[in-house]
């Protein structure tokens with residue numbers, strides 16, 4: 001029987017999201033969600049927006065949310081784009097800004113959605129090796145030979161580039177777009193949004209999914225000079241006019257108003273990250289220095305896949321990537337203090 005698939009779709013290898021098992025009392029440390037609830041004001045705003053107005057389409061330009069984001073990051077509204085999660089925002093950037101005749105450069109160890117979008121949109125990927133410490137070396141991105149994308153902090157390593165290092169990459173590639181995917185920037189990094197006024201080739205993406213505890217709501221954004229944002233708007237308005245629904249709009253605005261709650265959630269995650277890093281090091285793990293809400297670690301004497309299975313046997317799920325160069329590592333999301341205790345107890349039991 002014919003499958004009716006077009007050849008591009010037939011050749012795709014789609015992204016595999018971290019699993020969402022429905023097991024009671026599970027310690028879920030595999031998808032970098034927040035261990036804390038969304039800010040109380042966010043839930044109030046969603047409840048308040050749940051009314052008859054849901055029969056009406058939302059504002060296709062999401063103007064109030066863009067205004068709130070522009071105020072928060074000291075930008076103008078024409079420098080802000082919002083979408084249904086940053087994965088969608090990234091997809092529009094791939095099609096509108098990163099698809100050219102020349103290959104798109106990104107780290108060999110990086111967000112595994114990038115090669116998937118390359119496949120979907122017919123973009124040639126050029127993978128640039130991380131250095132032996134699993135860091136991005138800005139000198140490997142010279143030459144102005146094509147566009148660039150990387151997460152900062154990088155995923156799944158957690159390593160951070162400084163704004164000086166990002167500036168070097170921007171200056172060395174003036175005729176190509178450089179996308180900095182800041183999904184984890186709120187856990188101790190400095191945002192490249194401050195460089196937007198100076199660099200017409202810089203696009204920064206962020207998300208409400210991690211530091212703002214709203215992965216279930218699907219809200220992401222991009223920041224850049226107006227000509228870059230216009231490209232994203234053109235793609236968006238050729239695809240889906242209403243990616244941000246009324247409830248997401250209300251929640252996003254409320255989240256930006258809950259600064260103290262937000263800062264405290266990030267602080268707790270960073271404190272637990274520090275405690276977990278020290279514990280893992282005591283147990284003999286090599287831990288990559290992390291500025292994200294996860295750590296990337298390997299044990300010289302224990303196989304990562306076996307450790308992941310032994311944790312799973314104890315109802316603790318972490319992320320294991322069966323891929324060259326990183327198949328000895330575990331990526332462990334930072335949980336609540338209680339979840340972290342359960343993780344550490346389980347590891348003590350497993351390692352003896």
Ligand SMILES: *Cc1c(COP(=O)(O)O)cnc(C)c1O
Pocket residue numbers: 084085086087088111151155181183206207208209215219220
């Ligand atoms: C989680 C993540 C995203 C996607 O976030 P959503 O807004 O939930 O789509 C993008 N980039 C990286 C590096 C991520 O880890």
